[in-house]
Amino acid sequence: MSDAPSLEVRDLVKHFPIHSGLLQRRTGAVKAVDGVSFAIRRGETLGLVGESGCGKSTVGKTVLKLIEPTAGRILLDGEDVTTLSPGRMWHHRRRIQTVFQDPYSSMNPRLKVGTIVGEPLENFGIASGKEKDELVAKLLQRVGMRPDAMNRFTHEFSGGQRQRLGIAKALAVNPDVIVADEPVSALDVSVQAQVLNLMIDLQDEYKLAYLFISHDLAVMRHISHRIAVMYLGRIVELTDKRTLFSLPMHPYTEALLSAAPVPDPSKKKARRVIVQGDVPSPAKPPPGCHFHTRCPYALPKCKVEVPPLIEVAPGHHVACLRRPVGASPESLTTTA
């Protein structure tokens, strides 16, 4: 295997056209993803966090080529798969698998677990018949399920168990990358921890790269190595987990962190940043920095200039016009 990252995305753009009027002419576009770049190495988890509607799931689906990107490049182990037709993409699907958000609807209710988990094995000609059943049994054990689960229907299992089945299915073809789109947000907190720990164990064992999409900062903190914060289709901050939680540089990240509940309410938060208003529509994003309409520190130039994602410290990328290179977070309040 080369040194190339397991998954790399460069300037990914996905616009959904809006058609309206009698002739269904194209009148605009929802800019769900508007220039997103990141790379994930083997054995690494990149968390993608943001409010609902910010385009994180679209990034996941586009990377999986379940929807076609409008522009940008997607590289799997250094190989460009961006413009591959569905038929040609099929050869690469073994390398990138997915765990879906909703364990209730992401499995065909008419099929037995063995069929669902074993389907990728069958599809890629890895195993069939008895051999397939044996492999499925091993996979089920690996994710903490009894092998006899394969003769049951998915509706016989709880949410956490179903998510384990989803993980087993994703693991079946021995992928390099797993895109996990809110894999635990439908689960109880105690079950969330079990599933997350299972994912971490599997990552260590198989050196998997995870693109982990979630809106939950506590979950992110548990599983991610690096975290990218998205706002209205763009990454506003990308850094390692520790830096993000201790020294957030983008005003939006700050607001996001201060909005997250703290387990111990007696511990006072350092600074509370309250953002006013709602997220603007991605069909009509504000010009310049997308966040300027709600940013407490916005400058006049924020309305005009699009802030580039700049590396302000090693491995710490921020897209904010107020952040000169090497700026410390304290400079924010002093210049305000």
Place this chain on the structure above:
Amino acid sequence: MVAVPSDTALASGTDEAPRSLAQRIWTPIRRNPTIFAGALLLTILVSLAILAPWISPDPLKQNTINRLRPPSEKFWFGTDQFGRDNFARTLHGARVSLIVGITVAAISAVIGLALGILCGYFRRVDAIVMRIMDGIMAIPSILLAIALITLTRPGLGIVIVAIVIPEVPRVVRVVRSVVLSIRAQPYIESAIAGGTKGFKLLVRHILPNTLAPLIVQATFICAAGMLIEAGLSFLGAGVPLEIPSWGNIIAQGRSFFLRAPWCIFIPGAFLALTVLAVNLLGDGLRDRLDPRLARRM
């Protein structure tokens, strides 16, 4: 056994104890009384229709002495204006109705399923086929049947064709909408991400989910087909008069309605009963065919 994390994931569903024969028969009936009622009624009607030549006299035999007799021990359902036995005619009429209903339902279900999946799956075919279907739906079925029958010789086959043509678009619409909604399901994306493609995706993931609504629709069409056949025969544009069908019997009894109401009421009641039986069965099957619904009931 391999060491596994000790948590709730190990808990599995309740084990079902082996059941006795009586339980195995009784439980499904108790769970699905509608299926049972519909199936029982339909079985009786179908066996009566099949056995008609052996359990009843000749439906065409005229007996002018016994004209328009009310139901009695000798003539269970009375007689018509030619003294023909209405019991025999009604049973033979059941054959026509059931053949028409079942054939119409089967043919329109097969054609409609094929076209519906094509439309739901291939967006380009969709625009063309659906406009044609809209066109066909605009034709009144009774008028189309009358036109077809005037152009050809009247017979059972042409009646079936005439009823199938306007029913096909209804099936296509149902199947297409189901395919479209299934295509948007996360499990389809999940299957695609898992490398399932083409024909297998269609047969394993999409087709089985269209069957339940298709069966429900087919039962409605079966019932509608029987009603339209009766209507056509009543208007004289259906099955030839020498074949006793419920529509024909009602049409002939119409002129003697006040003197011999049994000529109309009895075949009418049979028609209503058959339609009811088919619809009950369809409703019950729909619930039964969905594994999630079936467990709950």
